[in-house]
Amino acid sequence: MRPTFHRFRNAFAATAFVALASLPALAAAPSLKPFDAEYVANYMGMEGDAHMQLAQTGAQWKYSLRIQSSLANVSQVTTFEENGGQWRPLTGSDNAAVLIKKSSKNAQYDWNKGVATWTGNVKPDRAGPVELKPGDLDAMLVNLAIARDVAAGKPLRYRMVDDGRAKDLVYTVAGKETITIGGKSHQATKVQRTDGNKQTVVWVVDGMPAPARILQRKDGSDEVDLQLKSMK
Template structure:
């Protein structure tokens, strides 16, 4: 999901058929570290079988901009490159990811520690954090296991989401039924709400040490 929030298990992603990818724009109400702001997700064509997926969050405290270019390859979504820029008060960081599938490795440049520059060996089905947002929706709809190997920020992390029931969620003033899914790892937890027919989660909540860090609630999609 978010790059540090969202990201092969019993049934690897590599074996799951990808739903048809369609362009969209989703506007969110954002709460970042207690400050209200706005967010937007956009999926747009980047050429033959390639797509660019972006997430921008703006608040009085910080500006975050994340993007990934990926391709549809044999029923899989494969990340090709990523850009992660964060501006919190006066501190700005930028990290650039390259997923070289011909060599089978991922690497990072920019404001990264030497031990996080890679290369890291890629495996079929690997995703970056943003792509997990799309994979969750795909797999909830298909009733598939939500187990992902995330290659992100110079690390490999296994993320496992489980269904935590159904909840009503308000979108554009209307109540919608959503499937709630949860992933916990150490002191971090990510919760997402998936609504049928919506290409991205209707809400994404990232928590750390039991406190809300980032909360995105969809306002409209088109």
């Protein structure tokens, strides 16, 4: 099993880092805007830095996450497009180096053929193909979808196609909390999802296109915690 930092891409699958059948919640996606965000990353008590970015190149978008600490270096990138009001993943890459172990995976979402496939350090049963359905997201895009849908008051239900499988995700709103970002207090909506012994909690601040905090827990203990420092 990949180290915990890899599972951050799937945090919204246990989560969360990625649900019902299709995505009516994406039917009227607002216009995307590029952003750069810096986070404090904590892995099992070891602090590091994380950088999340959304950039546009022509008709496509590039959404990336980098996590660096003395224990691990992770780079995850998704390219996607807007199509009929929905976000469609096109490619994905997931590279991680944790201690002496390295791993690299690549995803291809072929909407013409209607299937997703994976190459690199993947098990045969996780290589695909997996059938694609309208509204499908990868785990990275669920991050953006949660931030968008909380603000719009829409159901937090997604079908995630990632890591060689399709999975339905449903998040529930757990109330409001005050969090601190860059020394300033903000009211955030807290949403969560539990999957067996794993739990992902996400805090969303109105007006911010990405989560202000993402916490992944296992067996009641914190594993991965990303807390926003700044966004522009």
